[in-house]
Amino acid sequence: MSSFKLYVGPIHPALKEPIGFTFEVEGERIVNVRLNLGFNHRGIEKLLEEKTWLQGAFVAEHICGICSGAHHGCYCQGVEGVFEIEPPLRGLFIRTIGWELERIHSHLLWLGVMFHESGFDTLFMYTWRDRERTMDLFEELSGRRVVYSLSTIGGARRDVSENFLSKLKRQARYFKERAKFYERLVLNDATVLARFRNVGVLRREDALSLSAVGPTARGSGVKKDVRYEEPYAIYEDSPFKLVVEEEGDALAKTLVRIREIEVSAEILEWIADKIPGGDIRVKISPMAKAPVNEVISRVEAPRGELLYYFNSTGGLRPYRVKVRTPTFANLLPIIKMIEGQYIADIPVVIASIDPCIACCERVVLVDVKEGKRKVLSKRELIRYSRKWFQENLKELKGERL
């Protein structure tokens, strides 16, 4: 039987963000998939080079709306490394409240999306109602519901009150209860099992060779978590437990995320009990000049490992900032996950990695001579390269031909 090409995206009901997939199908089965990236360009890495160290934190925060706290915290952690300053312990505790609350918020959001994709809208409403509580906590903690700007270079920006901590503890208990409810429901419900079990299986070897990160890797039995491999901030002392599932299908990824909500709630309860007194930040001047340095900062964002690379040549602004977002690492495993699946499973398989396309695309071509920026699609790039070779082939003769 000859195969047929099915193009999904960049604008498609199954996808919330612009990304293209070309599926090669035989009947109802998918044989192969090609990813088409590059519909969403934002130029944030270039922008970060034009901002001061402090301003950059607030630009980095806007890379992603859902894991903005992880981006913000990772940036601040990296810049603290560049400046070689040690934030006070209370500041790190407050920062971790933000990180863990964000994980609960992101996983609940993802669960809702996943249930919605599989046609289970009641659970979508349930999870999003619970998520609303995390938003309220964020509003009280930082003053905003979405882009919280909780950290700063040298610690946290706002102190927490005793009142808030007791409220946090109460809510953490509630999230634990809800996580248990969802776990029980997912394991018992026929609709969920029919759509999630043995769908989009990512084998352990593939997860390792394609370097999947976060819950996508942990769902395939890979022990990969920055909090586990290289405990940053306060995670070494915290009651953090690594959650790993062996099966690698969409159900395993769902269970990993539900159990992570439980672990995060436990960490929050521990923080509410053990938060030390003292300063929350070391103040540095907003116009501070950094020493010559090179730093890599890693944080476990809700979707997986988030990496920031800083290169400082000693000045007001970074020389280069490179961001590696978890979705970028998790896009390649889709190719392995989707092979042999039905067309109808596409939404669930794609949603199972928790894609955030807006975070992962930041490619730009810069014409240095004219100072112009150009964003090329793949087709434009091919056309450009052909033209360039036609014009410049004579000069290249000695070198290439």
Add this chain to the structure above:
Amino acid sequence: MKEWGFVWREAIRRLISKPFTIHYPFVKVEAVEGYRGRIEFHLSKCKGCGMCAMVCPSKAITMVKEEKVKPSGRMPVFELARCCYCGLCAEYCPAKAIKLTKDYHLVGFRKEDIKARVIP
């Protein structure tokens, strides 16, 4: 059927409890204390040092001439459409002339509706 007891319990509990959603434009919702909303600028406190314009990450603040402000003779103008409400200007203002209020209603039909509140 035994394992479905917890689902029924949940369903009945939600059936008799109040709705979780709020009819927002008809019901007023107060923001919490410390919310970062519309910027309030106190002209009398300002010294015109320009620190706010320097730290602003989204270049939403420009300094313009204003004779009333002493000693520098200039004051900041806030363009809220560009503002990301990070609150850095309020944090680094040495005279504490900038505040972020609880007002989150940043919609309007006129340009004046989305401007920072200036208190002389």
